[in-house]
Amino acid sequence: MNLIRLLLRTSSLHLSLAMLAGILSGSTAAGLIALINTTLNQNQPSKTILFWSFVGLCLLRLIANFLSQILLIQVSQKAILSLRIFLSRRILDSPLRHLEKIGSHALLAVLVEDIQTISNTIIIIPFLSINIAIVVACLIYLSWLSKLIFLIGIGFMFLGIFSYSLPTMKAMSFLKLAREQEDKLFKHFRTITQGIKELKLHRRRRQAFISEDLHKTALSSRHHNVVGMSIFAAAASWGQILFFVAIGLLLFTLPTINKIHPTILSAYALTIIYLISPLEYIMSTMPNITRALVALKKVESLGLSLATYSNEIVDNTLLLSHKYKCLEIVNLTHSYYHEQAESSFVLGPINLKFHQGEIVFILGGNGSGKSTLAKLITGLYMPETGNIYLDGNLINNQNLEWYRQQFSVVFSDFYLFDRFLGFDNNNLDAETQKYLVKLQLDHKVKVKNGVLSTTDLSQGQRKRLALLTAYLEDRPIYMFDEWASDQDPVFKEIFYTQLLLELKNRGKTVLVISHDDQYFYLADRIVKLEYGQVKTEHLNNRKERINVFE
Numbered sequence: 001m002n003l004i005r006l007l008l009r010t011s012s013l014h015l016s017l018a019m020l021a022g023i024l025s026g027s028t029a030a031g032l033i034a035l036i037n038t039t040l041n042q043n044q045p046s047k048t049i050l051f052w053s054f055v056g057l058c059l060l061r062l063i064a065n066f067l068s069q070i071l072l073i074q075v076s077q078k079a080i081l082s083l084r085i086f087l088s089r090r091i092l093d094s095p096l097r098h099l100e101k102i103g104s105h106a107l108l109a110v111l112v113e114d115i116q117t118i119s120n121t122i123i124i125i126p127f128l129s130i131n132i133a134i135v136v137a138c139l140i141y142l143s144w145l146s147k148l149i150f151l152i153g154i155g156f157m158f159l160g161i162f163s164y165s166l167p168t169m170k171a172m173s174f175l176k177l178a179r180e181q182e183d184k185l186f187k188h189f190r191t192i193t194q195g196i197k198e199l200k201l202h203r204r205r206r207q208a209f210i211s212e213d214l215h216k217t218a219l220s221s222r223h224h225n226v227v228g229m230s231i232f233a234a235a236a237s238w239g240q241i242l243f244f245v246a247i248g249l250l251l252f253t254l255p256t257i258n259k260i261h262p263t264i265l266s267a268y269a270l271t272i273i274y275l276i277s278p279l280e281y282i283m284s285t286m287p288n289i290t291r292a293l294v295a296l297k298k299v300e301s302l303g304l305s306l307a308t309y310s311n312e313i314v315d316n317t318l319l320l321s322h323k324y325k326c327l328e329i330v331n332l333t334h335s336y337y338h339e340q341a342e343s344s345f346v347l348g349p350i351n352l353k354f355h356q357g358e359i360v361f362i363l364g365g366n367g368s369g370k371s372t373l374a375k376l377i378t379g380l381y382m383p384e385t386g387n388i389y390l391d392g393n394l395i396n397n398q399n400l401e402w403y404r405q406q407f408s409v410v411f412s413d414f415y416l417f418d419r420f421l422g423f424d425n426n427n428l429d430a431e432t433q434k435y436l437v438k439l440q441l442d443h444k445v446k447v448k449n450g451v452l453s454t455t456d457l458s459q460g461q462r463k464r465l466a467l468l469t470a471y472l473e474d475r476p477i478y479m480f481d482e483w484a485s486d487q488d489p490v491f492k493e494i495f496y497t498q499l500l501l502e503l504k505n506r507g508k509t510v511l512v513i514s515h516d517d518q519y520f521y522l523a524d525r526i527v528k529l530e531y532g533q534v535k536t537e538h539l540n541n542r543k544e545r546i547n548v549f550e
C-alpha cells in the first residue's frame with residue numbers, strides 16, 4: 001500500500017488514467033477468452049461477427065495495454081525522481097548532529113540501496129497491475145459462467161492467499177534482518193575505499209578485515225536473504241499446487257457431484273489455464289514487492305525522523321550578508337554521549353564576544369573541544385543551552401539559516417567542490433585567477449566558467465583551494481580550523497603574517513583554530529580551551545610573543 005501511496009502522491013491523475021486503461025486491458029483479455037470459448041462451443045458459429053469482434057478486442061487490448069503501460073511507466077519514473085530529490089533535500093535540511101548520529105554509511109545505504117530496490121519494484125508495477133486486471137476480469141467471467149464453480153474457486157483463492165501470506169510475513173522479517181546487514185556492509189565498503197592504503201600495507205589486517213568483518217556481515221546478509229527467498233519459493237510452489245488441485249477438482253470431482261455442462265467445464269478449464277501465466281507473474285513479483293516495502297519502511301523511518309528534527313526555517317529574503325559589529329555567545333553548551341564507553345564530553349558553558357576586524361586564536365589540546373565550539377559558533381550545531389546574539393539579535397530557528405550565511409569556514413575535514421556553486425559574480429573567473437596567483441596555485445589550476453581544471457592536488461594545495469572558495473564568499477566572519485597544519489613553512493608564514501592581516505584590514509573577524517604557537521603573537525585575542533572549558537582568555541594589544549601553554 002505504501003508503494004501505491006507513493007505513486008498516488010506523485011501523480012494521482014496519471015495513476016487513475018493508467019489504472020482505467022489497465023482495467024480495460026484486463027477486461028479485453030477476459031473478453032477474448034470468452035469469445036474463444038464461444039467460438040469453440042458454437043455448433044454453427046456466425047463467423048463474420050465473431051471474427052470482427054475478435055479483431056476489435058485484439059485492437060482494443062493492444063491500445064489499452066500500451067496506454068496503461070506508458071502512463072504507469074511515467075508515474076513510476078516520476079516517483080523515483082521525486083523520492084531521490086525528496087530524500088536528498090530532507091538530509092540537507094537536517095541538523096548536522098542528527099546526521100552524524102545516523103552515520104554517513106547508513107545514509108548512503110538508504111540513498112543507494114533502498115532507492116534502487118524501490119525503483120526496481122516501481123518499474124514492474126505497470127506489468128503487475130495489468131496482470132492483476134487480467135486475473136480480476138477472468139474471475140468476473142468465471143462467475144458469469146457458473147456461480148457455484150466461481151464460489152468454490154474463490155474459496156480456494158482465499159485459502160491460497162491465507163496460506164501464502166502467513167509464510168510471507170515470516171519471509172519479510174528475514175528480509176528486514178538482511179536489510180539491517182546492508183548498513184553494516186556499507187560501513188565496510190567505506191572502510192575499503194577510505195582505508196585502502198592501511199589495508200594494502202598490512203596483510204594480516206586486511207585478511208582479518210575481510211574474514212572477520214566483511215565476510216561475516218556478507219554471510220549474515222546472504223543467510224537472511226536465502227531463508228527469506230526460500231520461504232517465498234515454498235509459498236509460491238504451494239500456491240501453484242493449490243491452483244492445480246482446484247483444476248483437478250473442477251475436472252474430475254465436481255461433475256460427479258453436480259451436473260455441469262461440458263461447455264462450461266471446458267470454458268472454465270481454458271480460462272484457468274490462461275490465468276496460470278498472470279498468476280505466476282504476480283507470485284514471482286511478491287519477493288520484490290516485499291523487499292521494496294522493507295526498503296520503503298527504512299526510508300520512511302529515516303525520512304520521518306529527519307522530518308521530526310528538521311525544524312529550520314529557510315527564509316530566502318534573509319540570506320544576504322550583514323555588516324555586523326559584535327557576535328556574542330552566552331552560556332553555550334553542547335554534549336556528546338558515548339554509549340559504548342558510557343561517558344560524555346561536555347563543552348561549556350562558554351561565554352565569548354567577537355568583534356568586527358578582530359583576529360582571535362582558539363587554542364587547546366587535542367579533544368579540548370575547539371572544533372565542536374567552531375560548529376556551535378557557526379550555527380551548525382544548535383546549542384543545548386545558552387544563546388548566540390549577533391548585534392544583539394538572538395539567533396533562533398527563524399534566523400539560523402541567515403546567521404550561517406555570515407561565515408566562511410575551512411574545516412579541518414573540508415570538502416572541496418570542483419565548481420563554484422551558488423556564485424552570481426559576473427567576474428568570477430578573473431577574481432578566481434587573482435586568488436590562484438595569490439595562493440601560488442596558478443601554475444597548477446586553471447578556471448573556466450567557474451569550473452576548476454583539477455582538484456587532484458596535494459592536501460596542502462587542496463586546502464589553498466578551499467581558502468580560495470572562502471575568499472570568494474566574502475563574508476563578515478572567517479573561521480579556519482587548523483588550516484595551516486598541511487602548509488609548508490613558507491606558505492604558513494604567508495598565511496599567518498599576510499593573509500590573516502589582509503582579512504582583518506578588510507574588516508573581517510578572523511577566528512583561527514591553531515597549534516602554531518610561533519604565530520600566536522599576531523592575535524588580538526587568544527582563547528584557550530581545556531576539557532571543554534575556556535581556561536584562559538588573553539587580550540594581546542601589544543602583539544607580544546606569548547607562551548600560552550605555560
Ligand SMILES: Nc1ncnc2c1ncn2[C@@H]1O[C@H](COP(=O)(O)OP(=O)(O)OP(=O)(O)O)[C@@H](O)[C@H]1O
Pocket residue numbers: 100336337345364365366367368369370371372373
Ligand atoms: N561526532 C562526534 N561524536 C561524538 N563525540 C565527538 C564527536 N566529535 C567530537 N567528539 C568528542 O568531543 C571531544 C572534543 O572534540 P573536538 O573535535 O571538538 O576537539 P578538538 O579540540 O577540535 O580536537 P583536535 O585538536 O584533535 O582537533 C572529543 O574528545 C570527542 O570525545
